[in-house]
Every structure is written in structure tokens, then in C-alpha cells.
Amino acid sequence: MSDIDSLPPLREVIATHDLRAEKKLGQNFLLDLNITDKIAAAAGDLSHATVFEIGPGPGGLTRSLLKAGAAKVIAVEYDKRAVDALQGLVEAASGRLEVIHGDALDIDLLALLIPPTQGNHVLVANLPYNIATPLLIGWLKQIRKNPESYQTMVLMFQREVAERLVAVPGTKAYGRLSIITQWLCTAKRQFNLPPGAFTPPPKVSSSVVRFTPKTLPDNAPSFDAIGRLTAAAFGQRRKMLRSSLKDYADIMEKTDIDPTLRAENLSVDDFVRLADH
Secondary structure (H helix, E strand, O other): OOOOOOOOOHHHHHHHOOOOOOHHHOOOEEOOHHHHHHHHHHOOOOOOEEEEEEOOOOOHHHHHHHHOOOOEEEEEEOOHHHHHHOHHHHHHOOOOEEEEEOOHHHOOHHHHOOOOOOOEEEEEEEOOOOOHHHHHHHHHHHHHHOOOOOOEEEEEEEHHHHHHHHOOOOOOOOOHHHHHHHHHEEEEEEEEEOHHHEEOOOOOOEEEEEEEEOOOOOOOOOHHHHHHHHHHHHHOOOOEHHHHOHHHHHHHHHOOOOOOOEHHHOOHHHHHHHHOO
16 A cells, blocks of 8 residues: 555545635535546646646545656645645655645746756646636646647636537637637547535536647737737627627738628637738
């Protein structure tokens, strides 16, 4: 039995450290290690990877990442109670786990690598739902600057958000988040989880999504250019493009995009072509 396998059950860790899930922190703990093992497996071979985890809580997914052979896990946790609760796991991990007490919204994860390392950086996390989207946008901005920032991201979202990430044109879920995500990454939903998989159960179902960054051409639009364009297009999504994107009228004509269409009818490539002119 490994040192990690000999640790107390997660429910005991929670009780010992009075680690009740706080709604204001977006905490819903995954205590079923079969599920956390499945999430870790979705990230692939971690034996040469530095894995970043956000909001480890009592450490269920953290245990699975370490048991999956992750070379190093850097976990960022906002809740001091959870930081304290993870110290037993830090000791059991024999140098493979570092826990950072801080707000993930304010932290450049790659800057935590001291000294800086090249190679396989992976993000795996059961994200707090209240900050999941801004966290993802921040990481996508890093990927736009450097597609090798993260080799893979395996992230848990509210199912409704996950549907937006993988949505196709012409569907209700298709929008800004779909376009920005799919422009920069290949996004694939891995599996769904019911509310009962969590403690306490949230009011919504959840989905795990895997992201694989794409290599863009050197002349690809900037993140801000795509951001401005999609904001204008979907700010008035029921209007025709000739109204919502009237400032892009000349570009639509040059790129043969029908101005009587609505934003939801354009492909990701269409938006890239518009932003590229």
C-alpha cells in the first residue's frame, strides 16, 4: 500500500478539519475516488507532466492525479481550511505535491514554476462554478500567446457551460465562448456527472471537458480582435449581421459573408476571417 492509499478517507479529513463546503466559495466536493480517477485518466500520461489543479478542497482529485503518476502537482487553494487539510497528502506525496494558498484568478500558474520548466504542463480541475468561465478565459489568453502554455486541460464545468464550449453553429448554446474556445482549442466533452456525485449536491449537472490547444498561423488575429468582434456580433444575436456588425460591412463584402445572416449562423472560421481583415 502506498503512503497515499494509507491516508484517512476524505470524509474523515473533512470532519477533522471542519471543512464544510461553502456555497460562497463555489465548493462541491468530489469524494468518489472512482470518479476522480476517471478525470485524471482523461488527461492521459502524466508521468512527465507538471499538473496544475485549482480548488483541490479535501484532495480527492489530487490523490487521483498523484496515483496516476503525475511527476508534480501544483494545487492552488483559496480556502485556508483546505490548505491545512491537504498537509497530510503533501507529506505522503514525497515532494510531488505543492499547495499554494491564493486566489487562482490572481495567479499566473506558469509563473509558479521556479525555476521555469519547459515541456508538459497540464491543467486538471473540478472548477468552482462561480469563477470557472473567467478562469478559462484567462488560460485561453495564455494559449493564444503561446499554444504550448498547456498541453492539455481537463476541466469540470456546469453542464450548461460545457454545452456552450462545444456548441456548433445554428444552435442556441453557440456563442462567444464557443467561438473563442474552438478557435484556440479542440474541445471535447468527456462525460457528464449528476448532482448526486458531489457533496453537497449542486442544483445542476456537471460535465468534464478536455481541451487540446491548436497551433495557429503566425498571422492569426489577436485575442482582443476576436473578443471585440464576437462581443459586437452576439451583443445583438437576434439581429442580422448588417445591423450587429455594421462596422464590418466592407469586410463582410470582401469575405463573401452574407450580411442577412445572424451571428449564430457563422462558423468559427468565418469569425476568424472577419477579425483577420
